[in-house]
Amino acid sequence: MIRKLIGVFAVAIAVGPTAAQSPAPPTISPAVAPAAPIPIDHFASLPFLTAPELSPDGTRIAARIAIAGQLRLAIVPLGDVKKMVMLGMGDNDLNDWEWVNNDWLIANIGATEKVEGDDWYLTRTAAVSADGKKISILGARTAAQNAGNVLWMARDGSPHILLAMQTSVYSNDPGFWPEVRDFDVSTGKSVRVVPSTDKVSSWFTDGAGMVRMGVAYNDDNRSYRLLYRDNPTKSFRTVSKARGRGASLGSLPAMFLPESGKALAFDDDDGFNALYAFDLATLKTGEKMFGKPGYDIGGIIPDATGTRIIGVQYTDTRARTHWFDPALAKIQADIDKAVGARHAQITSWSSDFSVLIVKVAGADRPGAYYVYRPDDGRLRILAKVNEALGTDAQSPVSTIKYKARDGLEISAILTVPKGKAAKDLPFILMPHGGPFARDDESWDWWAQFLASRGYAVLQPNYRGSSGYGTTFAEKGQGQWGLAMQDDLVDAVKWATGSGLADAKRICIVGGSYGGYAAFRAAQRDTGLYRCAVSYAGVSDLSAMLRYDSRFLNSGARGDWMRQQAPDLKNVSPINHAAEFSVPMLIMHGKVDRVVPVKQSREMVEKLKAAGKPYRYVEQPLGDHHFSRQADRAQFLTELEAFLKQYNPA
Template sequence: MKTKTFALIGAKLGMLAATGAIALAAVPANTQTPAALPIEAYGALPALEEAVISRSGAYTAMLMTANNQRQILVVDSSGAPVKQFVVGDAKVRGIDWVGDEAILLRRTETDTVAYGTGQNKGEWARANVLPLDDNRDVVSIFAEQRSIANFVAGFDGIREVEGRWKGFFRGYRMGRRSGEDRILHFRPALFSVDLSTGEAEQVAYPAGENEFRSWLVGDEGKIVATLFIDQKSGSWRIENEGGKTIVRDKQEEGRISLVGLDASGSSLIYRSYDDDLAETTYLTLPLAGGEPREVWADEEVHRLIHGDDGRVLGIVSRSREVMLSEGQENPALSELYAKWTAGDIDLESWTPDLSAVVFATSGNYDSGTWYRMDTTSGTRAMLGLERPFVQGLAIGKIQTVEFEASDGLTIEAILTLPSGKEAKDLPVVVLPHGGPTSRDEEAFDWWAQAFASRGYAVIQPNFRGSTNLDDSFVEAGDGEWGGKMQTDIGDSLRALAERGIVDADRACIVGASYGGYSALAGVTIHQNGYRCAVGVNGVYDIEDFFRYELSGQSSILSRGIERLVGEGTNLDAISPTAQASKASAPVLLVHGRDDTVVPFAQSVLMEDALQDAGKPVTLIELKGEDHWLSQADSRTAMLKAAVAFVEKHNPAD
């Protein structure tokens, strides 16, 4: 269920002393030290990664991995196998049901396509329809459409239209230019695709120059709302099916999006960031027009519960309350969240009437477990384990800790302890997350557990700017790249050292993407006494990266990046490449050669800067690997290298 987060903002979009006491729940030490499992047990892709329930509830499809081969297993409501699809080494990004008839497989490939006037290398999305009936052919979305590029630019759901299943996909129109087929328009149109034949029909035009468009597809396959955003000014408006503007406003960074229809289908729900309130608000508005009204005003929305017709059935709040629309109740779901206190739990799939759901758990003694539940009777059955070979005492204890930074801000961190060791003066790995607008949760984490299995305590700080709390906490990270976001990470180490749990003199820092930036910043911009640093697919030269990232991009994206990094910030002062001469510890860099989010060149620049400064550095290239480490062999190679590097410079014993 849980994988390491590699999202990096802008990719698709003085030390502080800890002055407050740390709140740490007592965790009993295991009386037995389990034998260390091989690193492959942690680097392997999950044996069960996703499970989705069909429209009627008759079937459940499970995305699984065995012997490095991805497969989709379909079982009936009793758990009996119905169908198996072997998809090999495909990089699967999601599966969905087409009624009860077929599986929509969403995947990506690193590829080079003719785009505009040149070749563009990217991680391109593609989709296939896999029918349960052996007499029906597999359908590849856009593959046979000469006038549409052979990749998917967005997915807007599946609807049943006049007895046929239609998928709504964004795509690019193709045509002849300079003697070869090329994309003609640099904004996607919306297409309705017959999922039994692959026939595509354009149902909405692409956006104009300097404009962004998104669409809300109703339960009968009609576009009931269109959002227009001016990418220079941030002005936006929503039009209904008849082309009438029903609401307009301005959000300078374009933080506005369509969410879905309400339970009645007569009003839409949209999400916007309110600059005055400094928070994200959800509003509902009749499709015919009227006055927007805020919904879930006092709740932090953790999960939206969508029906398969695009309607919003309810939410799961951050406080684990299930709130259904129009006052409806589902006592079984509310009770499930209320009573499941052993770790992380989340709804993953459900029937339109919520009579059957799939949920997944993770946490102490639980490396990831998937269940199917009948909400009428409350009965549930286990579908499978994510990591069947990592169980019981092999799982390091996980808990949330709190500490106070010197400016008074309360910070949370996830602490994972090695099994069989007393929580006293432990060697430690600090493992900041990517994003930076992301978070770590009290759940099984394959990186953290790999290090814990080797005798290390692992600290995963949710530094300011993380999404584990409210919008004001996220905003506290604005302009703090290399600043307080970084000192929060150092504060987490000092806070736990003051409690005697870890030894701050026996620490390394490891991270990926923005976490990779944090790892290198921790030994260059700041010297927190780390014995070593490991950066994976990280950003190290801020100016070079944003030049790459913002090339040809809109003003709203530029303003968002400026807010995060800080207006007028000296980028050299917060770039590990420019501060390489200050490096205080050996560095290991690992980077996927096919990373299309953070270019491989970022690690080359960092390696060159450290070598020029006479600092010890090693760069490992992962051939054929992307930003998310999608392949088991690459994950394992990265983990082996990182663990060996940490053990060399910061032995656990």
């Protein structure tokens, strides 16, 4: 299996025309000869390689790899797979990893622990040597709940990072508010550079590693303070305040520039998140640097010094990068031309850009990672994401748009079974999780599996989904299970009205918030669906808010929940088990740290008491993110059997 990792041959990338996007479903996808269904295990395979990160000198990669159905952190010298080092993280989640210099990297890990009888999710930062021989948890003796927020890493090759960390779990202790420490990752030693400051939960640094700004929030009176300094010898001063419901400090710097008083910031003055010049003296935005009409900008890409911007990321129908650097823009254009209709993303690079990692994939194929060296212009294969499926196209995917009942235009991702006419198909509505998220034209193993079994799959980006601007997001406030659910009903009506879906063969399938939507549909939308499937779904919004208040009660999410608060009971399916009208498949991982398993367990008890049909499967080692291949395969097996019984293709 290790041989999958490093290829030694150059891959000839065929040049082809870019696939045209259609606003409506295709009349027919390319015909293929009848064949046996692709085995479940092919779709359930864990991605063999995830997010490979190049070391600054371009000689090693660090990535998450799948071995024997389990995920590990791997450090691999390019071209010498025999020296690969694989590291397990025990029962911890491996959330992220990044190189500090050529000899050290850091990994963000997390785990659920009991704190005075309650489950708390703790984050930590681990320092890992490039040879894998040394691993240490930074600040292990003093860290409290959150110690995984890396604010800055040295860019000069030294092993230093700035880490914001809590030292107490009690909100009345000063240590509840994160302090900032300078860690030498090679020794684990640190010095405090900014002490805990009352109510300040977020700190911001410039490219040189100076902590420049902090944001304080007082939940008692819903007030904000913005703290700022321009010199490390100075004290922080309050430069802006805001108070009350819907209050905001306005734009905050996304990058501090070397020029005195200058920065870059995101702002949504025109309704969509865009990048602007920012004056630190006036806290006002200036010239718009980049915006994408109709979509929000997602993030910036700094240069090797951390003081200049070389690109911005955004998602329209799929994830894209706009490069400001002319050389990188040309590289992107050359690769795009070479891969044709497939999607090419430059995902990692050495500090001098002499070595790049490129992912070539598509909504219809999991794709592969390649090594690209601009000096020879060749893409050399690193690893296929899914060895079983390879790089061949599966079912075609497109973006459609439909109107909700109030006239709001909604985008949705449509997958049509390969080789079948887009007419009168058995149909699966699949709302995304979050709900502060969105779907796009990228590989989705649920959707592609369902399409391989003959189902058309529609994934609506209902109101409140991210990436479509401020107004679209705000339309989701207070609408869990209400207008957000109406958008799903209207998606079904579009599918049946356009002739795509057979109105008598419709099921709703979802995970996390999508699982909540499946519960709610089974309870609310009688006569529309034949069945419903929830994986890790939320059934009790009040209980979920108590469990995850730090996430659900923060910022815009808090506005959503506060506006929803008077109606939480009414829109929580657990309170309406007697109203469920269709059979349900309910599945949940026992070690889910995002949505606790009791959300499904208690829903099942209510359905049982009400005499409603359901099948409940609990995965003893399952988590929220399908980190185990066995759990993926079991889910797809149960899903296929359930659909054959209640919504056959």
